[in-house]
Amino acid sequence: MSAVGEAVRERTAGLFWFWSIGAFRRVLPVLFLVALAAFILGPLLSLILWAFAGQWFYPGLLPQEFSTKWWTVVFGNRSVVSSIKYSLMTAPTVTALSALICLPAAYAFARFRFPGRRLLLLSFLSANSFPKIGLYITIATLFYRLNLMTTFWGVVLIQLVGTLLFMIWIPTGTFRGINRSLEEAARDVGASGLRTFFQITLPIALPGLLVAGLFAFLAAFDEAQGTLIVGSPNYITMPVMMYTLVLNYPQPVGAVFSILLTLPSLVLLLLAQRLLRQGYLAAGYTL
Amino acid sequence: MSRQFPGLRWIVPVVIAAFVMSISLVGAPAQGQVTGVTLYISGDTNIQEMFDKDLLPMFERDTGVKAKMVFLEHGQGAQAILDKIIAAKRAGRQTDVDLYETQPTFIAQGASEGIWLKITKDNMANAAKVDPQRPEVLVSSGFGIPYRGSSVVLAYNAKHVKQPPKTYDALLDWIKKNPGKFTYCDPQTCGSGQAFLYLALYKFAKAEDYSTLSFDASRETAWEPAFQLLRSLKPAIYNNGFYPNGNVAVLQLLGRETIWMAPVWSDQGMSYLDQKLLPPDIKLIQISPPFTGGDSAIAIPVHAEHQAGGLMFLNWLLTSKAQTVVVNKLAGYPGIEWKYMPKDVRDKFAAIATNFSPLPNARYQADAKRLWQEKVAGSGQ
Amino acid sequence: MKSSFREGAAGLLLVLPPLFLLVFVILVPAGQAVLDTLRVVRDGHVVYSLARYQELLHTISLRRSVGFTVSVTLVSAAATFVLAYALALYLRFSTGWISTLLGALFIIPLFIPTVIASFAMITFLEHHGYVASLLQHVGIQETPSLVFNAVGIVLTEVWASIPFATLVLLAGLQGIDDSLIDSARDVGAGALRTFRSVILPLNRVATVITMSLLFIGILGSFTIPYLVGGNAPQMMSVVMTNYFTNYLRPDISVALAALSFGIAAVAGGAYVIGVSRREREVV
Numbered sequence: 001m002s003a004v005g006e007a008v009r010e011r012t013a014g015l016f017w018f019w020s021i022g023a024f025r026r027v028l029p030v031l032f033l034v035a036l037a038a039f040i041l042g043p044l045l046s047l048i049l050w051a052f053a054g055q056w057f058y059p060g061l062l063p064q065e066f067s068t069k070w071w072t073v074v075f076g077n078r079s080v081v082s083s084i085k086y087s088l089m090t091a092p093t094v095t096a097l098s099a100l101i102c103l104p105a106a107y108a109f110a111r112f113r114f115p116g117r118r119l120l121l122l123s124f125l126s127a128n129s130f131p132k133i134g135l136y137i138t139i140a141t142l143f144y145r146l147n148l149m150t151t152f153w154g155v156v157l158i159q160l161v162g163t164l165l166f167m168i169w170i171p172t173g174t175f176r177g178i179n180r181s182l183e184e185a186a187r188d189v190g191a192s193g194l195r196t197f198f199q200i201t202l203p204i205a206l207p208g209l210l211v212a213g214l215f216a217f218l219a220a221f222d223e224a225q226g227t228l229i230v231g232s233p234n235y236i237t238m239p240v241m242m243y244t245l246v247l248n249y250p251q252p253v254g255a256v257f258s259i260l261l262t263l264p265s266l267v268l269l270l271l272a273q274r275l276l277r278q279g280y281l282a283a284g285y286t287l
Numbered sequence: 288m289s290r291q292f293p294g295l296r297w298i299v300p301v302v303i304a305a306f307v308m309s310i311s312l313v314g315a316p317a318q319g320q321v322t323g324v325t326l327y328i329s330g331d332t333n334i335q336e337m338f339d340k341d342l343l344p345m346f347e348r349d350t351g352v353k354a355k356m357v358f359l360e361h362g363q364g365a366q367a368i369l370d371k372i373i374a375a376k377r378a379g380r381q382t383d384v385d386l387y388e389t390q391p392t393f394i395a396q397g398a399s400e401g402i403w404l405k406i407t408k409d410n411m412a413n414a415a416k417v418d419p420q421r422p423e424v425l426v427s428s429g430f431g432i433p434y435r436g437s438s439v440v441l442a443y444n445a446k447h448v449k450q451p452p453k454t455y456d457a458l459l460d461w462i463k464k465n466p467g468k469f470t471y472c473d474p475q476t477c478g479s480g481q482a483f484l485y486l487a488l489y490k491f492a493k494a495e496d497y498s499t500l501s502f503d504a505s506r507e508t509a510w511e512p513a514f515q516l517l518r519s520l521k522p523a524i525y526n527n528g529f530y531p532n533g534n535v536a537v538l539q540l541l542g543r544e545t546i547w548m549a550p551v552w553s554d555q556g557m558s559y560l561d562q563k564l565l566p567p568d569i570k571l572i573q574i575s576p577p578f579t580g581g582d583s584a585i586a587i588p589v590h591a592e593h594q595a596g597g598l599m600f601l602n603w604l605l606t607s608k609a610q611t612v613v614v615n616k617l618a619g620y621p622g623i624e625w626k627y628m629p630k631d632v633r634d635k636f637a638a639i640a641t642n643f644s645p646l647p648n649a650r651y652q653a654d655a656k657r658l659w660q661e662k663v664a665g666s667g668q
Numbered sequence: 669m670k671s672s673f674r675e676g677a678a679g680l681l682l683v684l685p686p687l688f689l690l691v692f693v694i695l696v697p698a699g700q701a702v703l704d705t706l707r708v709v710r711d712g713h714v715v716y717s718l719a720r721y722q723e724l725l726h727t728i729s730l731r732r733s734v735g736f737t738v739s740v741t742l743v744s745a746a747a748t749f750v751l752a753y754a755l756a757l758y759l760r761f762s763t764g765w766i767s768t769l770l771g772a773l774f775i776i777p778l779f780i781p782t783v784i785a786s787f788a789m790i791t792f793l794e795h796h797g798y799v800a801s802l803l804q805h806v807g808i809q810e811t812p813s814l815v816f817n818a819v820g821i822v823l824t825e826v827w828a829s830i831p832f833a834t835l836v837l838l839a840g841l842q843g844i845d846d847s848l849i850d851s852a853r854d855v856g857a858g859a860l861r862t863f864r865s866v867i868l869p870l871n872r873v874a875t876v877i878t879m880s881l882l883f884i885g886i887l888g889s890f891t892i893p894y895l896v897g898g899n900a901p902q903m904m905s906v907v908m909t910n911y912f913t914n915y916l917r918p919d920i921s922v923a924l925a926a927l928s929f930g931i932a933a934v935a936g937g938a939y940v941i942g943v944s945r946r947e948r949e950v951v
Contacts, residue, residue, distance in 0.1 A: 029758065029766045036773060043785070043788035043791070043792035046797070057543065058796035058800070061805060101685040104685075105684075105685065108678070112675050113675060113679070115680075125884070126690070126695065126929075127694050129887075129932045131905055133890075133909055136370045137374050138697035138700060138701070139374075139697055140371050140374030144375050145378050149375070150383050161690070161693050168686060218778070218781075243363060244360040248335075254787055255787075258788065262781070268779060269775065276775060276835060279842055279843075285836060286943055363913075475910050657910075657911075657915040665732060
């Protein structure tokens with residue numbers, strides 16, 4: 001607004017402007033990093049130690065005795081192994097199916113004008129903000145009528161509900177961010193609507209769609225309550241088992257299983273890290 | 288937004304490969320070709336192990352019928368399966384739950400929906416061996432059959448406690464004199480905490496008034512002094528009034544010697560001592576009046592897909608052979624009456640076959656837990 | 669040019685499949701359930717009344733739970749916001765190894781399922797847990813439990829929400845042109861002043877999105893307060909479950925769900941207003 005009548009400060013080069021507060025400049029970021037690392041990694045580290053603890057009593061900083069016996073306990077349990085298999089089956093299927101039905105909708109939300117567009121887009125937020133505890137009897141009754149109970153596709157469908165928000169909002173933002181003139185240029189040289197979509201729009205949108213897929217995958221992978229109701233006894237997934245293990249087993253067993261359950265998502269983390277910081281998530285949340 | 292980045296090139300093939308792999312796996316699992324009988328069992332680890340390692344293999348050997356077990360944790364999981372059984376009934380379908388082992392209160396919840404089969408000696412011979420006055424039967428509105436019994440006992444650390452209390456009143460005294468060294472788990476989440484709560488209620492009201500099937504909300508006014516008493520204990524409870532979630536959490540506190548005394552399930556206490564998850568100084572005793580017992584029963588849905596299989600398993604489970612395994616494994620007492628058990632088992636376990644206090648019926652239990660939450664834990668002070 | 673009617677029809681048609689799923693699996697059952705909470709049998713007749721909601725608000729422990737839920741949610745959202753903003757600023761305006769490490773670090777919780785996050789927090793913060801052991805070694809005896817109370821819920825919620833908040837705020841900051849900041853510096857504005865009068869207003873949309881969606885997300889979370897929370901007061905999501913499974917009062921449970929949805933809707937409204945104002949400004 002107005003000019004600031006202050007003495008000339010020492011100017012730091014380039015974009016480090018906001019960090020020009022004296023001697024703390026060098027130390028503070030390191031402290032911040034260390035504190036954040038302790039906060040974020042600390043609980044995970046203690047979990048890893050527990051998974052290998054043969055005996056660990058307070059106040060030892062490390063287990064008094066290391067052991068891998070809990071790993072054999074977990075892997076000796078047949079249902080644990082099959083739950084890993086089912087989790088790895090359902091979550092990718094849900095993500096793919098979710099993309100199939102949601103991406104056309106997202107494209108419509110981004111490109112077409114139709115009555116109630118904003119309201120409909122907003123309504124998908126309710127899928128993730130209405131507490132479902134009282135709804136499961138009604139949902140299960142519906143699934144019974146449709147012969148979906150205890151089936152693979154029933155599990156897929158119940159997990160699909162939790163992915164709608166991500167698969168619609170994020171791609172809508174991505175499609176909206178693509179310059180229309182590119183598509184129009186393709187049309188001008190005679191490309192059909194579908195061809196334009198697959199050859200022009202989709203490649204540009206791909207990173208954003210992958211971000212959406214990632215969030216959808218994690219949401220599906222994490223779902224426990226609905227999966228238990230619809231999937232049991234045939235499809236018991238990892239998060240469903242996790243509730244039982246955390247509450248009813250000695251701590252090391254829960255720790256071992258936690259690590260197992262985290263591994264698939266960690267692979268995604270390595271793949272997706274750069275992708276996530278491209279702003280597609282935020283674009284999806286600007287309606 | 289169309290920035291280049293190197294990761295993309297190989298993400299796409301990986302994602303596609305993962306998807307193709309998952310699709311090819313879909314064919315693998317059996318869908319709906321459940322042969323035999325599907326059992327839904329809830330509870331703590333020791334129960335799961337007993338079914339997994341002992342009972343189910345024995346049953347399959349004896350009968351040639353394959354049994355499949357789904358294991359659930361008490362709270363969330365048990366409710367989910369109840370929801371599922373109710374939904375099947377409403378939709379006019381069969382349910383894959385052929386047999387449901389759970390807390391009697393959950394069985395009572397489904398009673399009004401008409402989802403349970405009334406089990407008598409006419410459809411299952413061994414029902415005749417079960418005492419119809421057992422708390423498991425009464426609390427479950429008559430639809431649950433007990434197959435194991437255990438009661439809550441007092442666990443204490445003999446290293447720190449030389450003279451354990453022998454009565455409930457002495458226990459209350461001890462708690463006040465040793466602040467921070469006692470706790471009971473949140474009655475929402477476990478039976479051992481409920482037992483402590485119900486004994487407080489029975490201190491001011493007659494147990495028999497609440498254990499039958501009839502319900503009269505006005506009788507609950509008699510509980511008021513009990514809630515006041517429990518509220519006054521709060522400062523003397525571990526961590527200034529912290530009630531852990533679940534039986535296991537209490538055992539862990541005892542194991543780390545952060546507390547010296549707590550009510551625990553007799554079977555769980557024994558199994559934790561066996562696995563050396565509790566120090567050997569921990570002793571288990573019953574006090575007077577005794578804590579309540581019986582946290583589990585079995586019910587069979589009227590619309591079970593393999594109802595005959597469910598009844599067959601339950602009948603087998605109540606034979607003296609299977610019951611001997613249960614009693615030995617859990618160090619509890621059998622679901623059938625003692626007189627039907629082999630003599631050596633009777634002799635071995637005579638000492639712990641002490642009596643227990645009756646449980647309030649399901650409606651009273653629900654209200655007692657709610658009032659405890661409102662007046663003790665949630666009272667502010 | 670397509671006619672606007674055809675465009676509208678095509679749009680609706682494409683939106684239909686996911687909408688169909690939403691309506692049948694969530695909206696219809698939810699509507700039905702909420703309608704049921706309004707139905708009361710009086711003298712053998714079914715009448716509509718707010719009696720259940722009155723009962724709910726007259727029960728002290730429930731009233732406290734509502735207050736507790738809102739305050740825990742606000743504190744968690746605010747703490748996450750401050751931390752995430754600091755992170756986003758650093759990531760936007762600094763390069764170097766610290767920035768690289770921070771960038772790798774903050775994203776991790778996104779990939780940890782909440783059950784595990786809660787479980788890990790318990791082993792870390794409990795009475796005689798890892799933090800207590802560490803403090804014991806530097807001479808601080810008997811650290812109280814940092815989980816099973818409001819502190820535990822807030823810490824775990826912050827832990828789990830950092831990636832989302834940072835990503836959205838960072839995207840907002842990346843949208844601000846370097847030249848605007850440079851010109852602020854050219855007229856001699858200090859760091860704080862540049863932040864207050866240039867960055868903060870320009871990043872308003874991201875702020876609104878982060879705050880309102882953090883609020884909605886934390887308000888509705890179940891796993892974290894269920895595993896990490898204390899006995900009382902409890903978050904509404906846990907209380908709902910108790911009324912449903914333990915107290916045989918599904919009606920109160922659904923009434924609480926409706927109330928919680930109502931509170932979330934307020935945040936949703938703030939979000940819509942905040943985001944649309946920007947659209948008007950842009951257009």
